[in-house]
Amino acid sequence: MSAEAATGAGREPAIRVQGMEKSYKELHVLKGVDLEVARGSIFALLGSNGAGKTTMVRILSTLLRPDAGTATVNGFDVTADAQRVRESISLTGQFAAVDEVLTGRENLILVAKLRHLKDPGTVADDLLARFDLVDAGPRKAGTYSGGMRRRLDIAMSLIGNPPIIFLDEPTTGLDPEARIEVWQVVAELAKQGTTVLLTTQYLDEAEQLADRIAILHQGRIIVNGTLAELKALLPPAKVEYVEKQPSLEDIFLTLVGTNGKGGKDTNDGSGKSSPVTTESSKEQS
Amino acid sequence: MSKHFFGDTAVLTGRSLSHILRSPDTIITTAVTPIALMLMFVYVLGGAINTGTGSYVNYLLPGILLITIASGIAYTAYRLFLDMQGGIFERFQSMPIARSAVLWGHVLTSLVANLVSVTLVVLVALLMGFRSGAGVLAWLAVAGILTMFTLALTWLAVIAGLSAKTVDGASAFSYPLIFLPFVSSAFVPTETMPGPVRWFAENQPVTPIVDAIRSLLAQQPVGTDIWIALAWCIGILALAYGFAMATYRRKIS
Numbered sequence: 001m002s003a004e005a006a007t008g009a010g011r012e013p014a015i016r017v018q019g020m021e022k023s024y025k026e027l028h029v030l031k032g033v034d035l036e037v038a039r040g041s042i043f044a045l046l047g048s049n050g051a052g053k054t055t056m057v058r059i060l061s062t063l064l065r066p067d068a069g070t071a072t073v074n075g076f077d078v079t080a081d082a083q084r085v086r087e088s089i090s091l092t093g094q095f096a097a098v099d100e101v102l103t104g105r106e107n108l109i110l111v112a113k114l115r116h117l118k119d120p121g122t123v124a125d126d127l128l129a130r131f132d133l134v135d136a137g138p139r140k141a142g143t144y145s146g147g148m149r150r151r152l153d154i155a156m157s158l159i160g161n162p163p164i165i166f167l168d169e170p171t172t173g174l175d176p177e178a179r180i181e182v183w184q185v186v187a188e189l190a191k192q193g194t195t196v197l198l199t200t201q202y203l204d205e206a207e208q209l210a211d212r213i214a215i216l217h218q219g220r221i222i223v224n225g226t227l228a229e230l231k232a233l234l235p236p237a238k239v240e241y242v243e244k245q246p247s248l249e250d251i252f253l254t255l256v257g258t259n260g261k262g263g264k265d266t267n268d269g270s271g272k273s274s275p276v277t278t279e280s281s282k283e284q285s
Numbered sequence: 286m287s288k289h290f291f292g293d294t295a296v297l298t299g300r301s302l303s304h305i306l307r308s309p310d311t312i313i314t315t316a317v318t319p320i321a322l323m324l325m326f327v328y329v330l331g332g333a334i335n336t337g338t339g340s341y342v343n344y345l346l347p348g349i350l351l352i353t354i355a356s357g358i359a360y361t362a363y364r365l366f367l368d369m370q371g372g373i374f375e376r377f378q379s380m381p382i383a384r385s386a387v388l389w390g391h392v393l394t395s396l397v398a399n400l401v402s403v404t405l406v407v408l409v410a411l412l413m414g415f416r417s418g419a420g421v422l423a424w425l426a427v428a429g430i431l432t433m434f435t436l437a438l439t440w441l442a443v444i445a446g447l448s449a450k451t452v453d454g455a456s457a458f459s460y461p462l463i464f465l466p467f468v469s470s471a472f473v474p475t476e477t478m479p480g481p482v483r484w485f486a487e488n489q490p491v492t493p494i495v496d497a498i499r500s501l502l503a504q505q506p507v508g509t510d511i512w513i514a515l516a517w518c519i520g521i522l523a524l525a526y527g528f529a530m531a532t533y534r535r536k537i538s
Contacts, residue, residue, distance in 0.1 A: 061379040063537070083381060091379040097372025101304045113296045114382050116289060156376070 012075040014039045014164050014195035015060060020069035022055050029055045031219035032069070037197055037212070039163075042190045044210035045199045051216045053199035054094060057168045060197070061091040074164055090157035094168045096149040097156070100142030104133050104152050107141055108159065115160035127155040131185070147178025154185055165189065167198040171205060176249050177256065183208055290383040297377075297390025301364060305398055312398055315357040316405040319349045323406070326472060327413055334473055338503075342415045346407070347498035348471020351491060352463055353406050354399050354435050358442040359459035361395040365446030366455035369536075378537050388443055388533060395439040396432065403431060417502040426511070427501050433518035434494060438462060440525035447532045471495045490517035 015037035022030040029052045037043040047053050058064040060073055062082040071078045074088035091097075098107050105124050112120035128137045131151045136144060141152060150170065157165055167186065171179040186209055190196055200206055206213045207227060214224040223230060246254075305311060323345060326334075331341040338344055365388075368374045377387050407415070419427075442459070449455035468482065469475070469491035475483050486492055493513040500507040 063375055063378055086379060086381040089379065091376065093372040093375050095372040097376035099300065099373055100371070101307055102300070106303070110296065110300055111376075111380075114293060114377070114380055116292070153372075 012072065013037055014041075015043075015071070015073050015197060017056075017060070017071045018069055020056075020059065020071055021067045022052075022059065022064070023067055029219055030059075030066075033216070033219070033221055035214055035221055035224060037195060039195055040190065040193045041211040042186065042196045042198065042209050044206035044213045045197065045216055046201070046203065046206045046213055047199070047216035048201055052219050053201075053216055054168055056216070057091070057093075057166050057197070057199060061089055061166050062086055063091075088162055089164045089166060090160075090162040092153055092157045092165065092167045092170060094172065096146075096153040098141045098144075098149055098152050100140065102141060103138050104128065104141050104144070104148075105137040107152060107156060111156045111159045117160060123159060127158065131155045145178070146174050147181055150174060150178060150182055151185070154182070158189070162194075164195045164197070167196060169199055169201065171200070171202065176252055179205075180253075290386055293382045293386035294389040294393065297386050298393045301390055301394040302397060304364065305394065311360050312401050312405070315353060315360065315398070315402040316409075318356055319353040319406050320409050322352065323349045323410065323413070336474055340414060340416070342410055342413050343417070343503065344499065345472065346410050346415055347495045347502070348466045348469065348491070349406060349410070350403055350431060350498070351434065351466050351471065351494065353402050354431065354438060355459055355462040355465070357399040357402050358395055358435070358438045358462075359456040360398065361391050361439050362442040362446035362449065362455040362458065363452065364394075365391050365443060366449050366452060369447070384537065385530070385533070388529065391446075392436070392439050392443065395442070396435055399435045399439075417504075419502050419504055423501040423504065427498050430494060430498060430511070430514055430518065433515065433522065437518050437522035437525060440522060440529050443529040444525060444532055447529065447536055465489065466491050466495070469495060490514075490521065493517065 013036045015035070017033055017035045020030050020033040021028075033052075033056065035043075045053050045056060055064065059066050060071055060078060062078055062085050065079055073085045076084040076088065078085050098104075099110065102110065105128060108124035108127050109120040112123040117123055124137075128134045131154070133148065133152060133155070136148055141149060144152065154167070154170070157167075170186070171182050174182065183205070186196055186198065190209075190211075198205075198209065210227070212224065212226055213230055214221045216222075223233065225233075323342070326345055327342050331345070334341060336344045368387075368391075374387070378384065441462075445458040446455050466472070469486050469489060471491060475486045475492065478486055493510045494517065497507050497510040497514040500510060
């Protein structure tokens with residue numbers, strides 16, 4: 001049934017939002033948002049606190065009804081066809097949604113059962129291995145570190161292979177190492193064809209991960225494009241030579257030895273050491 | 286009703302039952318206060334209370350059981366509130382599951398937990414000299430009334446859990462429920478009370494429920510008490526269920 005639904009909706013973008021509005025009493029949070037997310041892409045919704053990112057995600061994941069406008073996810077309308085939308089998505093909310101009393105493995109089994117999968121135990125074991133949680137599997141999730149909890153949280157969201165995943169500020173409150181771990185997971189997901197819509201307030205996160213970036217500001221999308229398109233909106237980059245001081249993050253990551261993790265680290269390094277634009281040089285002085 | 290309602294409810298009931306198994310102190314705490322009350326009333330105050338019947342522990346037990354349930358259901362509100370505070374509630378709501386299964390999981394867990402607490406209290410009462418010659422049918426009738434009472438109060442607890450703003454608020458609603466048996470026929474015959482108090486005691490739900498259970502255990506005719514008791518339970522249950530579902534729908538849409 002769901003396979004048929006997926007092909008029927010195949011030509012549609014994964015997510016299409018038109019004229020969406022939402023208010024909480026007096027507070028007009030979304031004032032007419034339009035956006036489209038292509039299948040298999042990573043789309044970052046960038047905005048400061050209170051810009052309406054979470055409201056968007058809550059509407060798209062059927063937790064909230066929009067006041068006006070339409071939204072389809074995987075070709076299904078979020079209000080009229082909420083159950084079909086829920087079959088197509090997975091939500092990883094702002095606060096890790098794990099059951100702290102259950103063990104990591106039990107958390108995964110719980111979700112596998114609620115997704116009505118055949119062999120919940122095997123599903124759980126596979127994900128524990130994939131997310132480097134095998135040793136932690138039999139421990140209560142309440143004892144996990146922030147990063148482990150987030151990994152478990154995302155692992156729970158992958159159960160049943162939903163074609164579209166929402167990540168609401170997936171790295172807020174994580175230490176730099178855990179953040180990089182989450183980035184790796186997200187990149188991995190997109191490689192397998194999952195559509196990812198993530199919200200973030202970190203510019204570098206959007207830069208690292210996203211195929212397209214939209215900036216949500218005061219309830220409207222003010223910019224929407226690829227990173228290159230967004231950069232083109234700024235005055236052309238001037239080449240300046242600025243002595244590059246290691247950031248505290250670089251120092252931290254070197255000291256705790258994350259550079260042992262191979263390819264990832266060189267990526268980060270090259271991103272940082274490229275000629276800096278006037279804006280980022282301002283940041284460093 | 287979703288095709289997965291029963292399966293999803295079973296899975297979610299299993300989840301919250303394992304919460305209880307991992308912190309059995311919630312069941313112990315639920316049973317300790319009524320047991321302490323029972324000890325105090327039987328061994329301290331009981332000598333001075335004339336109920337016109339033989340054993341005071343026999344007289345007292347039905348009311349104590351209702352107090353046990355009234356304090357036990359506070360944990361349902363508490364657990365539901367914690368689910369909503371954490372992200373797990375939203376995770377469930379964004380999944381393709383039967384939506385009311387989330388509530389039913391907590392309600393069935395409440396039923397099991399209260400059954401265990403009530404059994405503990407009855408065991409202690411037996412040690413204190415409680416005796417009943419009631420047959421299987423009478424015990425089943427008692428179990429039935431207590432089950433209806435638990436369900437009715439649990440759905441009240443669901444309303445409290447869904448609409449509470451703080452953890453304290455989630456469980457505070459149960460205090461009046463725990464207090465209600467004191468102004469009923471649970472501890473002393475209502476004939477000893479002054480006019481208005483007596484009127485209240487005789488017309489509130491606890492008195493017919495207590496009287497029906499007491500008569501069943503004492504092998505005496507239950508008269509109309511049992512029907513009034515059931516009417517109260519079913520009435521509260523229907524109202525509480527309706528309000529809880531309406532609150533839930535407001536919460537999730």
